[in-house]
Amino acid sequence: MHFTSPKEKIFSVEISPLWQQQKLREFCKSKNIVVTAYSPLGAKGTRRGTHEVLDNETLKEIANAHNKTVAQVCLRWALEQGLSFVVKSFNKERMRENLHIFDWGLSLDDYKKINEIKQRRLLPKLEMVSPNGPFKSLEELWDGEI
Numbered sequence: 717m718h719f720t721s722p723k724e725k726i727f728s729v730e731i732s733p734l735w736q737q738q739k740l741r742e743f744c745k746s747k748n749i750v751v752t753a754y755s756p757l758g759a760k761g762t763r764r765g766t767h768e769v770l771d772n773e774t775l776k777e778i779a780n781a782h783n784k785t786v787a788q789v790c791l792r793w794a795l796e797q798g799l800s801f802v803v804k805s806f807n808k809e810r811m812r813e814n815l816h817i818f819d820w821g822l823s824l825d826d827y828k829k830i831n832e833i834k835q836r837r838l839l840p841k842l843e844m845v846s847p848n849g850p851f852k853s854l855e856e857l858w859d860g861e862i
């Protein structure tokens with residue numbers, strides 16, 4: 717997690733349809749804190765990332781039904797959640813793809829499916845855990861929310 721600006725209370729955390737962070741987002745809303753989703757595609761292709769988001773079968777099914785990509789479904793979902801998000805691509809086509817999320821929407825049926833996706837923290841930040849540091853296990857680091 718990362719406070720981008722303590723003054724404006726903008727807070728960035730891992731969020732994707734596979735780790736929706738409902739509890740944290742409700743808390744932030746109650747405190748007027750804007751939540752930014754980082755790694756909304758699961759950071760596939762990075763050393764710390766995972767293919768699990770873009771390879772998720774439920775998201776693939778939804779994407780096919782809308783003639784969109786899984787990345788677009790993830791970003792449209794984040795947009796509809798009222799989240800700001802930081803998505804990264806070095807590829808021109810994928811950057812363009814990631815921008816085409818404003819002229820269509822997810823259905824109630826899509827939401828039903830997305831809400832049934834098993835929730836799991838995908839980027840646990842194991843590098844923050846050390847026997848000599850303040851957080852000795854992932855359970856301690858994330859207050860059991862892993």
Ligand SMILES: NC(=O)c1ccc[n+]([C@@H]2O[C@H](COP(=O)([O-])OP(=O)(O)OC[C@H]3O[C@@H](n4cnc5c(N)ncnc54)[C@H](OP(=O)(O)O)[C@@H]3O)[C@@H](O)[C@H]2O)c1
Pocket residue numbers: 717718728754755756757758759760761762765770785787788802803804805806807810811813814
């Ligand atoms: N504040 C923090 O603590 C924190 C933590 C993590 C990340 N971040 C930042 O958040 C930003 C985004 O996070 P991230 O890079 O970790 O994860 P991400 O945006 O979820 O995933 C990036 C990966 O997805 C690929 N990708 C992008 N668009 C795609 C598409 N339409 N279809 C298929 N693959 C696509 C990219 O590959 P290509 O480049 O080949 O397209 C890249 O490998 C980064 O700038 C990162 O630095 C901040």
